[in-house]
Amino acid sequence: MRYTLLLHYPEMTADELGPETLAEGMRAFHDYAAALEAAGVLRSAEVLQQSGASTTVRLRDGELLVQDGPYADTKEQLGGTFVIEVDDLDQAIDWARTAPSVGWGAVEIRPTATRFVDGAWQGTAPVS
Numbered sequence: 849m850r851y852t853l854l855l856h857y858p859e860m861t862a863d864e865l866g867p868e869t870l871a872e873g874m875r876a877f878h879d880y881a882a883a884l885e886a887a888g889v890l891r892s893a894e895v896l897q898q899s900g901a902s903t904t905v906r907l908r909d910g911e912l913l914v915q916d917g918p919y920a921d922t923k924e925q926l927g928g929t930f931v932i933e934v935d936d937l938d939q940a941i942d943w944a945r946t947a948p949s950v951g952w953g954a955v956e957i958r959p960t961a962t963r964f965v966d967g968a969w970q971g972t973a974p975v976s
């Protein structure tokens with residue numbers, strides 16, 4: 849089963865973190881990605897730019913609304929994702945609990961409903 853681990857945590861600039869903390873965090877995420885890859889479960893990983901670089905788009909009554917910045921103004925923001933493929937939720941939880949950011953933010957585990965591969969949708973329809 850494919851799961852996306854959504855890493856939510858407070859945003860800090862490189863200056864706010866300081867060079868040592870930044871380097872330590874980069875090492876921790878590198879080691880985490882390497883462990884996922886070595887276990888054969890990593891499908892993709894992305895670190896996102898800060899939420900201030902976001903653009904949110906909505907269509908309301910036929911009008912396109914474009915907003916600079918994130919959809920929600922919260923203390924924690926989505927900072928990155930890891931897509932993994934494991935046997936079940938228990939294994940996904942085991943991997944989520946070792947994510948470097950779990951100590952200072954939340955890791956949301958979301959199962960994949962469908963995915964687009966080689967020009968076609970695969971999987972089941974999303975459950976509402």
